[in-house]
Amino acid sequence: xxxxxxxxxxxxxxxxxxxxxxxxxxxxxxxxxxxxxxxxxxxxxxxxxxxxxxxxxxxxxxxxxxxxxxxxxxxxxxxxxxxxxxxxxxxxxxxxxxxxxxxxxxxxxxxxxxxxxxxxxxxxxxxxxxxxxxxxxxxxxxxxxxxxxxxxxxxxxxxxxxxxxxxxxxxxxxxxxxxxxxxxxxxxxxxxxxxxxxxxxxxxxxxxxxxxxxxxxxxxxxxxxxxxxxxxxxxxxxxxxxxxxxxxxxxxxxxxxxxxxxxxxxxxxxxxxxxxxxxxxxxxxxxxxxxxxxxxxxxxxxxxxxxxxxxxxxxxxxxxxxxxxxxxxxxxxxxxxxxxxxxxxxxxxxxxxxxxxxxxxxxxxxxxxxxxxxxxxxxxxxxxxxxxxxxxxxxxxxxxxxxxxxxxxxxxxxxxxxxxxxxxxxxxxxxxxxxxxxxxxxxxxxxxxxxxxxxxxxxxxxxxxxxxxxxxxxxxxxxxxxxxxxxxxxxxxxxxxxxxx
Amino acid sequence: xxxxxxxxxxxxxxxxxxxxxxxxxxxxxxxxxxxxxxxxxxxxxxxxxxxxxxxxxxxxxxxxxxxxxxxxxxxxxxxxxxxxxxxxxxxxxxxxxxxxxx
Numbered sequence: 001x002x003x004x005x006x007x008x009x010x011x012x013x014x015x016x017x018x019x020x021x022x023x024x025x026x027x028x029x030x031x032x033x034x035x036x037x038x039x040x041x042x043x044x045x046x047x048x049x050x051x052x053x054x055x056x057x058x059x060x061x062x063x064x065x066x067x068x069x070x071x072x073x074x075x076x077x078x079x080x081x082x083x084x085x086x087x088x089x090x091x092x093x094x095x096x097x098x099x100x101x102x103x104x105x106x107x108x109x110x111x112x113x114x115x116x117x118x119x120x121x122x123x124x125x126x127x128x129x130x131x132x133x134x135x136x137x138x139x140x141x142x143x144x145x146x147x148x149x150x151x152x153x154x155x156x157x158x159x160x161x162x163x164x165x166x167x168x169x170x171x172x173x174x175x176x177x178x179x180x181x182x183x184x185x186x187x188x189x190x191x192x193x194x195x196x197x198x199x200x201x202x203x204x205x206x207x208x209x210x211x212x213x214x215x216x217x218x219x220x221x222x223x224x225x226x227x228x229x230x231x232x233x234x235x236x237x238x239x240x241x242x243x244x245x246x247x248x249x250x251x252x253x254x255x256x257x258x259x260x261x262x263x264x265x266x267x268x269x270x271x272x273x274x275x276x277x278x279x280x281x282x283x284x285x286x287x288x289x290x291x292x293x294x295x296x297x298x299x300x301x302x303x304x305x306x307x308x309x310x311x312x313x314x315x316x317x318x319x320x321x322x323x324x325x326x327x328x329x330x331x332x333x334x335x336x337x338x339x340x341x342x343x344x345x346x347x348x349x350x351x352x353x354x355x356x357x358x359x360x361x362x363x364x365x366x367x368x369x370x371x372x373x374x375x376x377x378x379x380x381x382x383x384x385x386x387x388x389x390x391x392x393x394x395x396x397x398x399x400x401x402x403x404x405x406x407x408x409x410x411x412x413x414x415x416x417x418x419x420x421x422x423x424x425x426x427x428x429x430x431x432x433x434x435x436x437x438x439x440x441x442x443x444x445x446x447x448x449x450x451x452x453x454x455x456x457x458x459x460x461x462x463x464x465x466x467x468x469x470x471x472x473x474x475x476x477x478x479x480x481x482x483x484x485x486x487x488x489x490x491x492x493x494x495x496x497x498x499x500x501x
Numbered sequence: 502x503x504x505x506x507x508x509x510x511x512x513x514x515x516x517x518x519x520x521x522x523x524x525x526x527x528x529x530x531x532x533x534x535x536x537x538x539x540x541x542x543x544x545x546x547x548x549x550x551x552x553x554x555x556x557x558x559x560x561x562x563x564x565x566x567x568x569x570x571x572x573x574x575x576x577x578x579x580x581x582x583x584x585x586x587x588x589x590x591x592x593x594x595x596x597x598x599x600x601x602x603x
Binding site: 124135142146156159160163164166171174176177182184185187188193237238242243 | 599
């Protein structure tokens with residue numbers, strides 16, 4: 001038992017690196033109040049939440065790093081710093097995106113709660129990226145999931161949005177149920193809920209492989225649901241198609257990033273032995289070949305994502321399958337189970353953030369004007385709105401992974417990490433998948449530039465903030481495709497997940 | 502012979518199985534959510550049983566309390582969503598809510 005005085009001291013010390021989360025909580029409370037008092041002022045909650053995200057970002061930089069706190073159940077290290085920055089950048093982009101989203105504005109909807117849930121979900125993701133205790137992991141995943149169920153059905157009178165939120169909540173509840181059952185079994189096997197203590201127990205005691213395997217598979221099911229890996233991907237296309245496009249973009253980057261953060265931390269902190277040199281393969285405790293299991297998962301995920309995407313006609317749905325495929329590529333980086341692989345995952349996420357959100361903003365800008373997300377209605381876009389079509393094409397090139405774009409650098413690093421770890425077959429599967437993905441991305445470009453020239457439909461005027469944002473994102477996509485060393489260095493420095501000896 | 506750890510684990514496994522069975526076979530959204538409750542409570546039984554019989558630490562009890570709390574939150578949100586589905590579709594049969602598909 002811990003003495004009460006020590007407990008209080010521990011909590012007080014821990015608060016010193018819990019500041020961004022506290023900023024988010026206070027923003028959340030402030031948003032609830034302003035939503036009640038200043039209902040008339042449009043977007044006031046949007047501006048306040050932007051302010052909260054910026055403030056949380058500033059605090060992230062100045063607070064002490066590399067510490068365990070809250071009785072070793074929460075950690076703030078370089079790894080979670082990277083993911084928190086990615087989550088905050090996504091949030092800022094999504095808030096800016098929501099200012100001009102037509103479907104959110106319809107029927108004079110007040111967006112107050114929208115930002116409240118966005119901040120709540122961010123708080124959950126911050127906890128997820130730093131949690132080292134299984135119960136905290138479960139609570140944090142639920143915090144972000146429950147906000148995202150509501151956000152997916154935010155436009156509640158639209159039938160497909162309500163259907164999306166129903167599917168999301170049912171699949172989510174089932175996978176979180178599987179996860180907590182797995183956690184309870186692992187607790188029974190090892191006698192602890194703390195990842196570090198679980199690892200120490202597994203390293204020193206011999207336990208039956210089968211129950212350990214089943215319980216960790218059940219826990220992985222909860223993570224696989226968050227990152228939409230096969231066979232827990234069923235919700236992804238439906239939710240991505242039905243949800244408001246701002247939330248689709250949000251789920252495809254931020255919530256996936258949080259899922260990968262917790263997956264990597266679970267594998268590194270909970271299942272690999274602490275005595276190893278930097279950069280070498282992690283030595284996994286327990287007699288299970290996790291590398292092989294993750295490699296199979298990656299193969300299935302990217303192959304299914306790419307092949308089903310081939311015959312999609314709705315752009316949101318197509319991008320949903322494309323995001324499943326990208327989750328497969330990123331899983332390749334996880335499957336090598338070393339620090340190089342982790343660094344490549346981080347690089348991939350930074351590039352993926354730019355190109356994926358950019359692509360969704362492009363779809364939103366056009367779809368709001370032509371009231372359709374069908375790929376056929378994008379015919380002739382190159383002549384109706386040349387700028388957006390050009391920017392969209394740059395982002396699509398990046399999603400394919402062609403040089404000189406950021407997507408190429410991201411894929412290159414993942415493949416390099418995979419080949420270095422002697423998983424040649426996995427790299428081959430990845431390359432074949434990239435080639436398959438070429439077809440459906442190029443199909444969009446073909447529709448934009450080659451088809452529909454003679455139907456004189458008139459130009460689509462697009463103006464406003466979001467146009468500037470996509471141009472900046474496309475510019476950054478090319479910039480980081482050429483000048484990538486800062487990102488690589490940052491990712492390499494952040495890949496070292498803090499472990500407790 | 503008194504009731505031991507095995508009895509609890511078998512009970513929770515049965516409950517878990519019944520929960521998954523309900524989720525797969527029920528068509529009514531509310532009944533599916535009841536299946537989810539069974540799964541969560543089977544985990545709770547595990548937590549309490551392991552905490553009592555195996556290691557005598559308090560983690561399991563705390564975990565169970567958190568799970569009970571989260572189950573309540575999840576059901577509140579899920580029922581709100583089901584209500585919204587009813588307003589849009591006039592039924593809550595999950596098999597027929599399939600306008601989004603390939």
